[in-house]
Amino acid sequence: MRIVHFLSLLLSVLSVFAQKAKIHTVSTEAGIEVLVDNPEVIPVSVTFSYEFTNMKSSKGSAFTALVPAESKNINVATLMPTRKGKYSYKSSYNYFYGDLNNKEIDPDFAYLLPYETGASFKLSQGYLSSGTHSAKYALDFTMPINTTVVAARGGTVFKVIDEFDKTCYRPGCEDFNNVIRIYHEDGTIGEYAHINTNSALVKPGDQVKANQPIAKSGNIGYSSGPHLHFEVAVPTINGTKTIPTKFEISTNKQTELLTEGKYYRKK
Ligand SMILES: [Zn+2]
Structure with missing residues (x-):
């Protein structure tokens, strides 16, 4: 032949x-x-x-x-x-x-609050809340613009968008979100959104550790006010699917799901 x-x-x-x-x-x-x-x-x-x-x-x-x-x-x-x-x-x-057939996801992994030790911020939107998270396991922490954002979990930075500079609160404006995405060891993907213009402290390919500063918070893209949007997702054939994650919020290593409306001080 x-x-x-x-x-x-x-x-x-x-x-x-x-x-x-x-x-x-x-x-x-x-x-x-x-x-x-x-x-x-x-x-x-x-x-x-x-x-x-x-x-x-x-x-x-x-x-x-x-x-x-x-x-x-x-x-x-x-x-x-x-x-x-x-x-x-x-x-x-x-x-x-990522891996569409990933079976390694650790549902009990202890994420850290995505800001610096000593800081305290309100979880203004929790999982599946009635606002922009109605169908999403995503978290919004209200915080002043230019607050240091740290990695909630270590991994490989693979996407950094920080060139956008406008804010608009209507569907479609998510196309103008500034974001950092980090690929975790278990195949999940962490996203930090609305970061401030030109504030990224990392670049694609960087290996980051939990608690490492990665950007300054902002109010960019589809956002109703200064805050950090954080979510963890897995790839599926229909796009990414967000998943709930637990956080270590005290020093006794206990983990828990966060509650909307509560303030969380990082210990
Ligand atoms: Zn959000």
């Missing part, structure tokens, strides 16, 4: 995604090898869906591949003709930060 003939029959685009991961193919004796490059600093999941004509894949027509951080030419499948004559395929891909 002359593999080189395949290439003229390909219907797919060989490089995809608005984001940085890239899919490409190479022909070998075994068939068409599907390869992924992931320049991101954390793992990514790529979902593949194929329509084959006289072809098959070593992984079936729909599968998900987990691609390690900062990797190149990761072989995720081999496409092969099933008979002589014409063969072709159409493909579509989707790309997600």
